[in-house]
Amino acid sequence: MRGLMMDAPLLITTILRHAERNHPDQEIVSVTSDHERHRYRYREFADRARQVANALDQLGAGSEARIATIAWNDFRHLELYYGVSGSGRVLHTINPRLFEEQLVYIINHAEDEWIFVDPAFIAMLEKVEDQCPTVKGYVVMTSAEAMPQTSLKNVQCYETLVSAQSTQYNWPELDERTASCLCYTSGTTGNPKGVLYDHRSSVLHAYGMALPDTTSLSATDAVLAVVPMFHVNAWGFPYASLLVGAKMVFPGPKLSVPETLTDLINDEQVTVAGAVPTVWLGLLDYIRKTGRSLEPLNRTCIGGSACPVSMMEEFRDEHGVTVLHAWGMTEMSPLGVLNRPKPAQIGLAGEELREQIAKQGRAVPGVEIKITDDDNNELPWDGEAYGALKVRGYWVCADYYRLDGTAGSHEDGWFETGDVATIDPHGFLKITDRTKDVIKSGGEWISSIELENIAVAHPQVQEAAVVGHIHTKWQERPLLVVVPNPGEQPDQGELLSWFDGKVAKWWIPNGVVFVEEIPHTATGKISKLTLRNQLEDYRFPDDDAA
């Protein structure tokens, strides 16, 4: 029997309508290349989003066109978030840090029709323009006065184009499964893969994200989205903030300038911010040196890579800021788990508390998690067993764009994250490795990440990586790769004895290699594939058969 409730689709424009009607005076503040501090209100933003939709119609963009952006976080990018998706088109956010060939690949794979670009990234596009036949033209996200010279063909100025449009637009009543955004993951192997979000998944993710045990967003919050809008939709903040009517603050091109971030936090009374650990490292360093305050800040959402416990403690003890340690993926919109206490965690202190906050957290309602062994048997939530992490839920991808059957098409409907994790009896997950980086020594698993965390704590080590390397007796053994601190020449034996008592004896690496640089991917992660290729000829000293 069917219920008799209204047929109201979960649409991004429903968020926009709610925001405009209920919070017309709420502010959106941005740093941009042409504004030191741009500010307007939801009511003007909603008008502008409708002008964007009209502009796309005028440009002749198809009803399902992929509209790309290569841009920093600011009000214009937000207008495109709502104007492009709201009109039924697909917003394709491009990471400007991609290698040139990846850039060309994804523009062609997505068949982008128009590219909206910040002035800073025009040069990048000029180089590849000839290789992108689907692109009909470019819109430079700036004002007429600030319009740069460019060799790009069919170029328009965003402000000239948008401000000429009507502020009226009838948003289509789309099917909620209509694609809204496309975001490519840049894996370490193969071509980037596109995750195609839809309106339903985006709206449900916004509800899940705003919950008290997630980021706890309210109309009295001011949200600083440092995490780029080309990086999994800035973790969903652009949707969740408008859903609840929060103030939004964008750093534009200054996203890694600690002084600007500190100014914004204090001037705009920012209560919530989201960024990867490296941004916070820089900010905390700046705060230590200048003695400036982070007083308005109440909590920071940290993900993208594991957050060091020392950083969480510094935020908590020095600034009264709660760190929301989280884990997710582009394929998960991105929220998977977030570390908020349950009653049993409230009283923890000392080492127990440190162990607790080092975990990435528990499943956000709407996401299911499990860990399995090599035979896909579910492993217990005992905090000890670790296995391949699989997820499913309302905002998890089922497949990649135009790569049918790559993801989530397993018989049991779970998405393989490629991560290895433990889950404790309270449901708190801890990522221990990437599936492809875990070291399989004589049939047992060794976590490369745990070894790296120990290595970087050594006073002579600047950066460290651990990879599984061929060993005749054990199939694979851990190999430690180290970039020493400037001027230091660590001793190999001393480095390895550093692990004594910190891990099981059989986990200790069998060799050390010193390098000047460790290779990284476009998103700043260690490229273990490149590293393994570089070390192909290495042989362990104890590998007799070598």
Added chain:
Amino acid sequence: MRGLMMDAPLLITTILRHAERNHPDQEIVSVTSDHERHRYRYREFADRARQVANALDQLGAGSEARIATIAWNDFRHLELYYGVSGSGRVLHTINPRLFEEQLVYIINHAEDEWIFVDPAFIAMLEKVEDQCPTVKGYVVMTSAEAMPQTSLKNVQCYETLVSAQSTQYNWPELDERTASCLCYTSGTTGNPKGVLYDHRSSVLHAYGMALPDTTSLSATDAVLAVVPMFHVNAWGFPYASLLVGAKMVFPGPKLSVPETLTDLINDEQVTVAGAVPTVWLGLLDYIRKTGRSLEPLNRTCIGGSACPVSMMEEFRDEHGVTVLHAWGMTEMSPLGVLNRPKPAQIGLAGEELREQIAKQGRAVPGVEIKITDDDNNELPWDGEAYGALKVRGYWVCADYYRLDGTAGSHEDGWFETGDVATIDPHGFLKITDRTKDVIKSGGEWISSIELENIAVAHPQVQEAAVVGHIHTKWQERPLLVVVPNPGEQPDQGELLSWFDGKVAKWWIPNGVVFVEEIPHTATGKISKLTLRNQLEDYRFPDDDAA
């Protein structure tokens, strides 16, 4: 273009699975007729919900059967919430305060197959059993030892039936539009009308309800659901609490015993409670007399009828409890608006603050509100204009069960609430009257509720009602009906002069009638229809033509 996200239906069993996996140790505490203080954990609850589903299969209940409950709030009722809906059947929660003929009407209209009943309500059913041909049998919600004698045919004991079942059950992967619950509204005119919720609306309502600017539910909360589970699903607390993993506390038959509620709040560290104003009046009176503490309590959700400002101030100033003033309807699952400040309301004080908290609140994300005039033109949000309140959204009913085309079937897809309201520029709604109770004097509208609120503040008045009454010159004028305080004989002229300066002169009633009792509906509201009928022969003193 369709997105490529997982097809994960919004199901009540998804909430249950999440709760069981992530919060197995969380508690559910109940007062019942056979337990002074029953307690178990989510893990046992989930087992029991599956046992209920197996019991229904064993009873031969059809796959879309309506399964009725006539019961107080406790763990068994909660098991039925999940076990009945989860198995694809429809939970029909019956208000035991219904008049006998309404009871018979809704059992037959719903075609209930089985009725699960608290021992307290068996006598009620024995009287009507012969008039309910669709009912195959009864399950008494108690233990074998406490099983009462009854003349009901085909009677089973809940504990005997349920505990014999397997704790394994494969919840069906239902379409999310499958009906989950049926709840009849008892209007003042005509037969009760059934609202048929579905899984999707229930899950979305749970997300909306748990948001920080709504009830702000967390896994560290303990929720006391005083509002009956037969009254719009206890306002949705049974779903939202499990969604976030909160402790649940149920008062059973003691829902209006202030001592029990105070015990539960203190013993179980209740942080959130939900009830109608009359329950809180009794509780605050008891607290004042005994000097007991409400220390654990952080916030109370109050709706059902307008909450007096004095009560909100007493909660805030004496007990540090935030009152969440709210408005909703059975047809809205029930949440429509809730009063949480936006930045502009944070600094209010004195009379401005009192006016602010007297409002029912702003729209919960997922609900849209508007007010219209007689010609369905939308009226401005200026806090002055008042008009018919209309709503739409994810958890608003489109139609009533087996009464096709009654509700929400208007061309514009809005549900007519039957309320009259103002909405201020910040989006805060204030209910001023019921559409059918508003007094139309010479083409202008007068709010009966505003006049009643002024009248009850008079020291000699115990209860007051204001109805529109025929007047030759003005078509309709306000007539004040008063139950004086015991021993008091108020003066008619003095009572009317009480309104001077408090409302516009032309709002002041033209006459007063003193009565010993004002008629009420089954849900405790003033029955203005009955009152108007009783006063049919009254003539205003200034009605010359009378």
